Amino acid sequence: MSKMKLIQLLLLLFLTASANAQSFKTKITLQTPESGQSRYKYIPFDVPENTQTLSFRYKYDKKGGDNRLEFGVFETGFSGRDGDKRGLRGWSGSVRDSAFIAEDRATHGYSAGKIQPGKWYFIIGLAQVATEGVELELRVNFNQIDEKPLKQFQAEQGKRFSFDKHRKRKKLRSNGLTWFRGDLHAHSFHGDGSWSVKAILDSAKSNSLDFVALTEHNTFTHYREIDDQAAHYPDLLILRGQEVTTYGGHINVWGLPRGEWVDFRVLPDLESSGKRIAKEARSFGALASINHPTMNCRGCKWTYDDHWGNLDSVEIWNATWDRDDEEALKTWDKFLKEGRSITAIGSSDSHQPPYEPSTYPTNLAIGNPTVFVGAKQLDQEDLFKGIRSGSVFVTKKPQYTIELSANRIYNIGDKIETSNLTKIKLSALLKGFPAGSKMVLISDGAVVQEELTPKGKLARDYEFRPVGRKYIRLEVRDAEGKMLGFTNPIYLSGKTSKRKSNL
Ligand SMILES: [Zn+2]
Numbered sequence: 356m357s358k359m360k361l362i363q364l365l366l367l368l369f370l371t372a373s374a375n376a377q378s379f380k381t382k383i384t385l386q387t388p389e390s391g392q393s394r395y396k397y398i399p400f401d402v403p404e405n406t407q408t409l410s411f412r413y414k415y416d417k418k419g420g421d422n423r424l425e426f427g428v429f430e431t432g433f434s435g436r437d438g439d440k441r442g443l444r445g446w447s448g449s450v451r452d453s454a455f456i457a458e459d460r461a462t463h464g465y466s467a468g469k470i471q472p473g474k475w476y477f478i479i480g481l482a483q484v485a486t487e488g489v490e491l492e493l494r495v496n497f498n499q500i501d502e503k504p505l506k507q508f509q510a511e512q513g514k515r516f517s518f519d520k521h522r523k524r525k526k527l528r529s530n531g532l533t534w535f536r537g538d539l540h541a542h543s544f545h546g547d548g549s550w551s552v553k554a555i556l557d558s559a560k561s562n563s564l565d566f567v568a569l570t571e572h573n574t575f576t577h578y579r580e581i582d583d584q585a586a587h588y589p590d591l592l593i594l595r596g597q598e599v600t601t602y603g604g605h606i607n608v609w610g611l612p613r614g615e616w617v618d619f620r621v622l623p624d625l626e627s628s629g630k631r632i633a634k635e636a637r638s639f640g641a642l643a644s645i646n647h648p649t650m651n652c653r654g655c656k657w658t659y660d661d662h663w664g665n666l667d668s669v670e671i672w673n674a675t676w677d678r679d680d681e682e683a684l685k686t687w688d689k690f691l692k693e694g695r696s697i698t699a700i701g702s703s704d705s706h707q708p709p710y711e712p713s714t715y716p717t718n719l720a721i722g723n724p725t726v727f728v729g730a731k732q733l734d735q736e737d738l739f740k741g742i743r744s745g746s747v748f749v750t751k752k753p754q755y756t757i758e759l760s761a762n763r764i765y766n767i768g769d770k771i772e773t774s775n776l777t778k779i780k781l782s783a784l785l786k787g788f789p790a791g792s793k794m795v796l797i798s799d800g801a802v803v804q805e806e807l808t809p810k811g812k813l814a815r816d817y818e819f820r821p822v823g824r825k826y827i828r829l830e831v832r833d834a835e836g837k838m839l840g841f842t843n844p845i846y847l848s849g850k851t852s853k854r855k856s857n858l
């Protein structure tokens with residue numbers, strides 16, 4: 356091609372691009388919704404024919420945190436109403452103020468792919484609005500990607516990570532179960548995390564985990580990367596997850612099918628919301644678990660459903676053990692004392708590698724703490740069976756392990772009919788904990804036995820009178836009283852039930 360022709364072609368391309376570059380702009384004033392009103396607003400915009408890229412900008416005065424809005428986008432096919440799940444194309448919550456979608460790539464949290472012309476919608480979540488209201492400016496550029504989201508995307512794609520050397524650990528096997536190590540709560544660039552999907556998997560591997568769940572806030576765009584990566588991690592069970600993030604509590608859902616998400620648009624004061632979310636999760640064969648039930652951030656605290664009824668598990672240990680976890684543990688003891696049962700879990704909720712200065716909100720390796728699930732084999736179905744039945748213990752590090760059994764046959768999570776039993780023999784075996792850690796047996800909210808552990812191993816049998824008691828569980832604490840590990844209970848009343856896989 357001659358130089359002249361090339362210049363002509365470039366000029367033509369430039370003119371076509373300019374002709375196609377259009378934009379949509381609107382300003383809207385938002386107010387705090389009345390109690391009982393939806394917290395979501397939908398703003399429609401028309402996408403013209405021959406649009407290859409969309410670039411969004413969300414602009415408002417945050418007023419030092421008095422205003423907090425969340426953003427996402429629905430494509431054609433959506434009706435503009437709560438309850439309609441068709442066409443969610445992406446969600447970035449309050450993490451980003453710009454985003455783009457192109458055919459071959461998109462801001463993490465948004466789906467790349469063809470852009471259908473027609474009516475699209477912004478979804479705006481009113482997390483917090485100052486009393487005088489907030490003015491929001493929304494802009495869409497068609498066929499021209501803004502520099503800011505493009506640079507952000509490139510920086511995320513190019514980020515390098517480092518990991519501790521992978522150490523293979525021996526599998527813990529007891530009473531016919533293998534105790535698989537995992538982490539059920541982590542965030543990548545697709546949500547508000549600073550990890551790539553691959554980096555989360557590498558961190559899980561370096562900690563010798565057997566399973567990991569990636570749980571992004573209200574989006575599903577990480578699934579594709581999970582599916583692409585899975586073949587490179589044959590020993591790691593990777594679960595597609597969503598942190599269903601509402602303004603009255605957060606719920607982790609694990610095991611979602613490709614492309615599916617659970618509707619997060621609930622009224623914050625609607626008691627039955629937790630139940631509804633759990634039902635929707637189960638309709639996909641997934642599990643639903645309450646996250647950080649006592650955490651003091653806006654919307655993080657659990658407010659739904661008869662406390663914790665209806666859900667499969669509750670995250671008693673979130674990230675580094677602190678006052679919130681201590682409070683969650685107290686609430687759990689109260690719940691168990693009433694003769695009810697719910698599986699307690701723990702997870703890193705990691706957003707960032709541990710070697711980076713913590714910005715928002717947790718920088719921990721994947722698997723700190725580690726959740727151990729007793730299962731026959733490492734597949735989703737058996738893992739979920741283990742979680743549901745309470746075959747779970749949690750430790751600060753993957754090398755700390757706990758075994759607890761009753762009469763040598765009943766395991767963590769089992770139920771024993773005790774009306775004819777005057778005593779049972781409890782056997783505890785702790786491995787890997789630092790010397791001077793304290794082992795504590797707790798029944799119905801009260802300490803029944805305490806013992807300091809030597810370095811390496813502690814093996815003990817105790818005689819225990821179970822009559823009139825609801826449960827017995829075990830904790831390990833460090834010299835300052837911080838949690839190093841805890842088990843789910845062996846339940847002491849009601850009909851005997853043992854997991855078949857234990858036999
Ligand atoms: Zn959360």
Ligand SMILES: [Zn+2]
Nearest residue numbers: 540542598704
């Ligand atoms: Zn989270």
